[in-house]
Amino acid sequence: MQIKAEEKNGVTVFKIFGDIDINSSPDVKKSFDKSITRDKNKVVISLENVGYVDSSGLATLVEIYKNLRTYAGKLKLTNLSDKVRGLFEITKLDKLFEIVPTEQEAVDGFSD
Amino acid sequence: MKSIIENDGRLLKEVSNKLISDLKEKGVDTDIIFDIHVGFEEALRNAMIHGNKEDIGKKVMIETENTGRKVVICVEDEGEGFDPERLPDPTLDENLLKESGRGVYLISHLMDEVRYEKGGRRVVMVKYTDRKHL
Numbered sequence: 001m002q003i004k005a006e007e008k009n010g011v012t013v014f015k016i017f018g019d020i021d022i023n024s025s026p027d028v029k030k031s032f033d034k035s036i037t038r039d040k041n042k043v044v045i046s047l048e049n050v051g052y053v054d055s056s057g058l059a060t061l062v063e064i065y066k067n068l069r070t071y072a073g074k075l076k077l078t079n080l081s082d083k084v085r086g087l088f089e090i091t092k093l094d095k096l097f098e099i100v101p102t103e104q105e106a107v108d109g110f111s112d
Numbered sequence: 113m114k115s116i117i118e119n120d121g122r123l124l125k126e127v128s129n130k131l132i133s134d135l136k137e138k139g140v141d142t143d144i145i146f147d148i149h150v151g152f153e154e155a156l157r158n159a160m161i162h163g164n165k166e167d168i169g170k171k172v173m174i175e176t177e178n179t180g181r182k183v184v185i186c187v188e189d190e191g192e193g194f195d196p197e198r199l200p201d202p203t204l205d206e207n208l209l210k211e212s213g214r215g216v217y218l219i220s221h222l223m224d225e226v227r228y229e230k231g232g233r234r235v236v237m238v239k240y241t242d243r244k245h246l
Contacts, residue, residue, distance in 0.1 A: 022157060023125060052146070054153055055218055059211040066209060083146045090221045091214050092203035 003031045011042045011107045017049040020057030028057075032064045041073025044106040048079035053087055065096060074098075076106040114175050119164040119189075121157075128153050131176055131185075138178060140241045147222040148183055148239050154215040155187040155235050163189030163233060173234075182224075182240045193231030196220075 001018030012035065020028055036043065045061070047053075061077070068075050076098045080088070088094040100106040117123050131152060135145050156172065164170040175186040202213045220226050225238035 021153070022121070052149060054150055054157075055212075055214040056157075058214055062209060062211055083143060087150070087218065090218060092208060095205075096208050 001027060003028065005035060008044075008107045009111065011044055011110050012036075012040050013044045013046060013103060013107065015046045015049065019052040019054075020047075020050055020060060021052060021054040022056040025056040025060040029060050029063055033067065036064070036067060036071065036073065038071045038073075041068055041071040042110045043068060043073060043075045044100075044103060045075065045077050046079045046103050047077060047081070047084055048103075050084060051081065053084050058087065058091060058093060061097070062093070074110070076100050076109065078103050078106040113177070114173070116171050116173050119160050119166070119168055119170040119172055121160055121166075124153060124156050124160065127174060128156065135178065135183065135241075138180075140178075140183075144239060144241050148185070151219045151223045151237055151239070152185055152187075154219050155185070155237065158215050158235075159187050159189035159191075162194070163191030165191060178241070181242050182238055185237045185239075186234060187237075188230065188234035191233060193233040195232060196228055 001016065001020070001024035004015045006013050016028065018024060065075050078100045079102065080099060085099065088097065088099065100109060115127070117127060128149065132145060132149050135148065159172045160166065164172065170190040173188040177184045196216050199216055200207055200213060202210065202217050207213065219235070219237060223237040224240050227236050228234065229236060
Protein backbone atom coordinates (compact mmCIF):
# COMPACT_ATOMS: atom_id res chain seq x y z
CA MET A 1 0.00 0.00 0.00
CA GLN A 2 1.23 3.47 -0.91
CA ILE A 3 -0.18 6.93 -0.39
CA LYS A 4 0.67 9.92 -2.57
CA ALA A 5 -0.46 13.42 -1.71
CA GLU A 6 -0.69 16.54 -3.84
CA GLU A 7 -2.13 20.02 -3.38
CA LYS A 8 -4.79 21.28 -5.77
CA ASN A 9 -6.30 24.72 -5.19
CA GLY A 10 -5.78 24.52 -1.44
CA VAL A 11 -7.17 20.99 -1.27
CA THR A 12 -4.98 18.03 -0.33
CA VAL A 13 -5.66 15.11 -2.63
CA PHE A 14 -4.51 11.75 -1.31
CA LYS A 15 -4.27 8.82 -3.67
CA ILE A 16 -4.14 5.43 -2.04
CA PHE A 17 -2.62 2.54 -3.97
CA GLY A 18 -3.42 -0.96 -2.71
CA ASP A 19 -5.84 -2.54 -0.27
CA ILE A 20 -7.08 -0.77 2.86
CA ASP A 21 -7.35 -3.70 5.22
CA ILE A 22 -6.25 -5.08 8.56
CA ASN A 23 -2.59 -5.08 7.43
CA SER A 24 -2.39 -1.62 5.89
CA SER A 25 -4.87 0.28 8.10
CA PRO A 26 -2.32 1.25 10.80
CA ASP A 27 -0.03 2.74 8.10
CA VAL A 28 -2.90 4.58 6.45
CA LYS A 29 -3.91 6.05 9.79
CA LYS A 30 -0.33 7.08 10.65
CA SER A 31 0.16 8.70 7.29
CA PHE A 32 -3.03 10.78 7.58
CA ASP A 33 -2.34 11.70 11.21
CA LYS A 34 0.95 13.24 10.06
CA SER A 35 -0.47 15.00 7.02
CA ILE A 36 -3.71 16.52 8.26
CA THR A 37 -3.44 19.79 10.18
CA ARG A 38 -5.72 22.75 10.91
CA ASP A 39 -4.25 24.44 7.81
CA LYS A 40 -4.59 21.36 5.66
CA ASN A 41 -8.12 20.41 6.48
CA LYS A 42 -9.71 20.19 3.04
CA VAL A 43 -9.11 16.62 2.01
CA VAL A 44 -9.99 14.43 -0.94
CA ILE A 45 -9.14 10.74 -0.87
CA SER A 46 -9.06 9.01 -4.23
CA LEU A 47 -9.77 5.28 -4.03
CA GLU A 48 -9.26 4.71 -7.75
CA ASN A 49 -6.43 2.28 -7.08
CA VAL A 50 -8.03 0.56 -4.10
CA GLY A 51 -9.54 -2.77 -5.04
CA TYR A 52 -10.34 -4.04 -1.56
CA VAL A 53 -11.46 -2.53 1.72
CA ASP A 54 -12.40 -4.49 4.85
CA SER A 55 -14.05 -3.38 8.09
CA SER A 56 -10.65 -2.23 9.45
CA GLY A 57 -10.26 -0.05 6.38
CA LEU A 58 -13.74 1.41 6.81
CA ALA A 59 -12.94 2.06 10.48
CA THR A 60 -9.72 3.84 9.50
CA LEU A 61 -11.58 6.12 7.11
CA VAL A 62 -14.07 6.88 9.90
CA GLU A 63 -11.12 7.80 12.15
CA ILE A 64 -9.72 10.13 9.48
CA TYR A 65 -13.17 11.70 9.12
CA LYS A 66 -13.37 12.24 12.88
CA ASN A 67 -9.85 13.72 13.04
CA LEU A 68 -10.69 16.14 10.27
CA ARG A 69 -13.79 17.27 12.13
CA THR A 70 -11.63 18.25 15.09
CA TYR A 71 -9.75 20.55 12.69
CA ALA A 72 -13.06 21.89 11.34
CA GLY A 73 -12.13 20.17 8.09
CA LYS A 74 -13.96 18.28 5.43
CA LEU A 75 -13.37 14.98 3.67
CA LYS A 76 -14.55 13.81 0.29
CA LEU A 77 -14.04 10.36 -1.22
CA THR A 78 -13.78 9.86 -4.93
CA ASN A 79 -13.22 7.29 -7.68
CA LEU A 80 -14.70 4.35 -5.76
CA SER A 81 -15.22 1.11 -7.66
CA ASP A 82 -18.78 -0.19 -7.61
CA LYS A 83 -17.84 -2.96 -5.17
CA VAL A 84 -16.03 -0.66 -2.74
CA ARG A 85 -18.86 1.85 -2.95
CA GLY A 86 -21.21 -1.04 -2.16
CA LEU A 87 -19.48 -1.52 1.19
CA PHE A 88 -20.18 2.09 2.08
CA GLU A 89 -23.81 1.64 1.07
CA ILE A 90 -24.27 -1.59 3.04
CA THR A 91 -22.81 -0.05 6.19
CA LYS A 92 -24.63 3.27 5.54
CA LEU A 93 -21.29 5.07 5.68
CA ASP A 94 -22.36 6.76 2.46
CA LYS A 95 -24.49 8.93 4.78
CA LEU A 96 -21.37 9.99 6.67
CA PHE A 97 -18.94 10.49 3.80
CA GLU A 98 -19.43 12.73 0.82
CA ILE A 99 -18.76 10.43 -2.13
CA VAL A 100 -18.08 12.24 -5.40
CA PRO A 101 -17.63 10.59 -8.81
CA THR A 102 -14.44 12.35 -9.92
CA GLU A 103 -11.42 13.94 -8.29
CA GLN A 104 -12.00 17.19 -10.20
CA GLU A 105 -15.57 17.45 -8.92
CA ALA A 106 -14.36 16.77 -5.40
CA VAL A 107 -11.69 19.49 -5.56
CA ASP A 108 -14.00 21.99 -7.27
CA GLY A 109 -16.67 21.29 -4.66
CA PHE A 110 -14.56 22.94 -1.96
CA SER A 111 -14.67 26.30 -3.70
CA ASP A 112 -18.46 26.32 -4.17
CA MET B 113 -10.66 -28.62 2.03
CA LYS B 114 -10.06 -28.60 5.77
CA SER B 115 -7.27 -26.83 7.58
CA ILE B 116 -6.38 -25.86 11.10
CA ILE B 117 -4.23 -22.77 11.53
CA GLU B 118 -2.60 -21.09 14.47
CA ASN B 119 -4.29 -18.03 15.82
CA ASP B 120 -1.77 -15.78 14.13
CA GLY B 121 -3.03 -12.71 12.27
CA ARG B 122 -0.15 -12.97 9.83
CA LEU B 123 -1.68 -16.20 8.49
CA LEU B 124 -4.98 -14.52 7.70
CA LYS B 125 -3.89 -13.10 4.35
CA GLU B 126 -2.02 -16.27 3.40
CA VAL B 127 -5.14 -18.41 3.86
CA SER B 128 -7.40 -15.86 2.23
CA ASN B 129 -5.12 -15.32 -0.76
CA LYS B 130 -5.07 -19.06 -1.41
CA LEU B 131 -8.87 -19.29 -1.47
CA ILE B 132 -9.16 -16.22 -3.67
CA SER B 133 -6.60 -17.49 -6.21
CA ASP B 134 -8.37 -20.86 -6.33
CA LEU B 135 -11.67 -19.12 -7.09
CA LYS B 136 -10.02 -16.95 -9.76
CA GLU B 137 -8.52 -20.06 -11.36
CA LYS B 138 -11.98 -21.66 -11.44
CA GLY B 139 -13.28 -18.58 -13.27
CA VAL B 140 -15.66 -17.40 -10.56
CA ASP B 141 -17.12 -13.95 -11.26
CA THR B 142 -14.92 -11.17 -9.83
CA ASP B 143 -17.81 -9.43 -8.08
CA ILE B 144 -18.68 -12.69 -6.31
CA ILE B 145 -15.02 -13.22 -5.39
CA PHE B 146 -14.95 -9.73 -3.86
CA ASP B 147 -17.89 -10.60 -1.58
CA ILE B 148 -16.33 -13.93 -0.58
CA HIS B 149 -12.98 -12.20 0.02
CA VAL B 150 -14.50 -9.67 2.43
CA GLY B 151 -16.78 -12.22 4.11
CA PHE B 152 -14.03 -14.80 4.62
CA GLU B 153 -11.48 -12.33 6.00
CA GLU B 154 -14.05 -10.74 8.32
CA ALA B 155 -14.96 -14.18 9.68
CA LEU B 156 -11.29 -15.11 10.13
CA ARG B 157 -10.53 -11.83 11.85
CA ASN B 158 -13.52 -12.23 14.16
CA ALA B 159 -12.38 -15.75 15.03
CA MET B 160 -8.80 -14.68 15.79
CA ILE B 161 -9.47 -11.41 17.57
CA HIS B 162 -12.90 -11.71 19.18
CA GLY B 163 -13.26 -15.50 19.43
CA ASN B 164 -9.75 -16.60 20.35
CA LYS B 165 -8.94 -13.22 21.90
CA GLU B 166 -5.62 -13.05 20.03
CA ASP B 167 -4.37 -16.07 22.01
CA ILE B 168 -1.55 -17.50 19.87
CA GLY B 169 -2.00 -20.88 21.60
CA LYS B 170 -5.48 -21.31 20.13
CA LYS B 171 -6.44 -22.54 16.69
CA VAL B 172 -8.86 -21.64 13.94
CA MET B 173 -10.51 -24.39 11.94
CA ILE B 174 -11.34 -23.61 8.32
CA GLU B 175 -13.36 -25.66 5.84
CA THR B 176 -13.98 -24.57 2.27
CA GLU B 177 -15.88 -26.32 -0.48
CA ASN B 178 -16.49 -25.13 -4.02
CA THR B 179 -19.19 -27.25 -5.66
CA GLY B 180 -19.15 -25.22 -8.86
CA ARG B 181 -22.56 -23.87 -7.93
CA LYS B 182 -21.72 -22.46 -4.53
CA VAL B 183 -18.82 -21.87 -2.19
CA VAL B 184 -19.32 -23.02 1.39
CA ILE B 185 -16.95 -21.68 4.04
CA CYS B 186 -16.86 -22.63 7.72
CA VAL B 187 -14.69 -20.81 10.24
CA GLU B 188 -14.53 -22.07 13.81
CA ASP B 189 -12.62 -20.68 16.77
CA GLU B 190 -11.95 -21.94 20.29
CA GLY B 191 -13.52 -19.00 22.08
CA GLU B 192 -16.64 -18.63 24.16
CA GLY B 193 -18.94 -17.85 21.24
CA PHE B 194 -21.31 -14.92 20.87
CA ASP B 195 -24.86 -14.10 19.94
CA PRO B 196 -24.86 -12.18 16.63
CA GLU B 197 -28.42 -11.05 17.34
CA ARG B 198 -27.18 -9.03 20.30
CA LEU B 199 -24.63 -7.00 18.36
CA PRO B 200 -25.48 -3.32 17.91
CA ASP B 201 -26.64 -2.31 14.44
CA PRO B 202 -23.66 -0.41 12.97
CA THR B 203 -25.89 1.39 10.47
CA LEU B 204 -27.88 3.30 13.11
CA ASP B 205 -27.00 7.00 13.16
CA GLU B 206 -25.63 6.75 16.71
CA ASN B 207 -23.22 3.98 15.64
CA LEU B 208 -21.94 5.38 12.34
CA LEU B 209 -18.93 7.05 13.94
CA LYS B 210 -17.91 3.92 15.82
CA GLU B 211 -14.68 2.36 14.67
CA SER B 212 -15.73 -1.26 15.09
CA GLY B 213 -18.74 -3.53 14.78
CA ARG B 214 -19.12 -3.77 11.01
CA GLY B 215 -17.55 -7.20 10.35
CA VAL B 216 -20.51 -9.45 11.20
CA TYR B 217 -22.87 -7.01 9.46
CA LEU B 218 -20.80 -7.13 6.26
CA ILE B 219 -20.74 -10.94 6.35
CA SER B 220 -24.52 -11.11 6.65
CA HIS B 221 -25.00 -8.77 3.69
CA LEU B 222 -22.32 -10.05 1.34
CA MET B 223 -22.87 -13.79 1.73
CA ASP B 224 -26.06 -15.48 0.52
CA GLU B 225 -26.56 -17.66 3.59
CA VAL B 226 -24.99 -17.29 7.03
CA ARG B 227 -25.59 -19.35 10.12
CA TYR B 228 -23.84 -19.47 13.45
CA GLU B 229 -23.37 -22.78 15.22
CA LYS B 230 -21.82 -23.97 18.50
CA GLY B 231 -22.95 -20.88 20.35
CA GLY B 232 -21.38 -18.56 17.76
CA ARG B 233 -17.97 -20.23 17.75
CA ARG B 234 -18.58 -21.51 14.23
CA VAL B 235 -19.90 -19.57 11.27
CA VAL B 236 -21.06 -21.26 8.08
CA MET B 237 -21.24 -19.00 5.04
CA VAL B 238 -22.58 -19.83 1.60
CA LYS B 239 -22.10 -17.83 -1.59
CA TYR B 240 -23.72 -18.97 -4.81
CA THR B 241 -21.38 -18.68 -7.75
CA ASP B 242 -23.68 -19.55 -10.63
CA ARG B 243 -25.20 -16.64 -12.50
CA LYS B 244 -28.75 -17.92 -11.87
CA HIS B 245 -28.51 -16.60 -8.35
CA LEU B 246 -27.38 -13.11 -9.36
